[in-house]
Amino acid sequence: MNDSAREELARRIAGEITLSDDPGATLRKWRTDFDVSQTELAEQLGVSSSVVSDYESGRRESPGIGVVQRTVAALLDIDEARGGDRLRQYARVLSAGFESDIVHDLREYPTPVSLEEFYDAMDATEIHRGDRDRIYGHTVINSIQAITRLSSEEFYRLYGQSTNRALVFTDVTRGESPLVALRVVTPTPNAVVLHGIEEEDLWDHAAELARVDGFSLATSTRDINGCLDTLRDL
Template sequence: MDGDADRLAERIAGEIALSDDPGGTLRKWRTDFEISQTDLAAELDVSPSVISDYEGGRRDPGIGVVRRTVAALIAIDRERGGRHVRRSARVRSAGFDRAIVHDLREYAARMRTETYFDRLGVTPVTDPSGGVAGHTVIDSIEAITRLSSEEFYRLYGRSTTRAMIFTNVTRGESPLVAIRVVSPTPDAVILHGIDSDEVWEHAADLARIDGYALGVSDAPLEEFLDRLAEIE
């Protein structure tokens, strides 16, 4: 494995080994990597029922099993292009825990916000004017409860000309209020996991006052992240 893969493998193995529910943690990482029980079982040369037993707590995954399983996850990801390893490396290099930041990236060129929303399948809540040149995907609850104001500012990466994408939202009230507290503001905000009927009633007004384009998406998170990965 290369350096980024090695570091990620160590992190996953450590998290599983120290977990009160190692099977559940193994399942979390497998699903994070978008790998089915069948594909993981094939890589490990075992039956899918064995994977199910480990994840369900019916078998105890010893350190040898954990190491082989983590290596299999990394190997499958590499065969599929290494998307998850690269994403994790970007987040780590920015100094964030992936439980807080799912992805952070700059683009080669600025894209019109209207085109950006169209490519991502985002429904505009306000006029999608302006442009974006990068994105940060954040778990809204984790960010608000765990990040300091200085750390929140670092979510902007190299530029505020970006989309701040908040996952794990119910109406969008908390992340939009947090953006008001930390300046400057991004050029676009996307609330992920809700549709336009569920948006906080004051969200559009705040977006217009603070000058960013606001949109929503209820696509599955991994599908949404895959769409982001296609933007260069």
């Protein structure tokens, strides 16, 4: 990850923490998102783990901008020391022009991946098998944020470098909105996974829409962070 991308990500994280109504909770969100324990973060900062705990719980006065900036830098340093997976993930999202609360991950694969491999990573249940059985990347999207905030042109950019990919929509209740939204985007993805619902909760017309548009459709209720961790290994 280049310095400018790291600086942009650090600025965004620090700004979100500083402007939050609950800075401690927002700090905890980013720490857990980077899969860093309180102990690891405390060691990187040179403080006791109780200090980190106190900030996150609100027992200690909200951290000032200096503390926030040092904490964000520590999270990024830890990730870089591990190989920089989280940094690269956010860099891809930022370079595509999206906020991280809209797009959780945007990734291209070095070689094609079968739908079976992808479904295994998502612990997904297939509802309909489409015309294509391989994908070349994935995009994991917050369905509510994408539908309410993205234009049709921005929606198309979710495809990244290849339209032959899987789109995963999180925070789904029935699946109607994302599937209808896809109808205005051409071409369609190879596969769509609706995350957060069981098969029996799916919109009645979902499978038929997938059949008409030719993409595979599946559902998944696996923990989204676990999904993202497994997808990074594809």
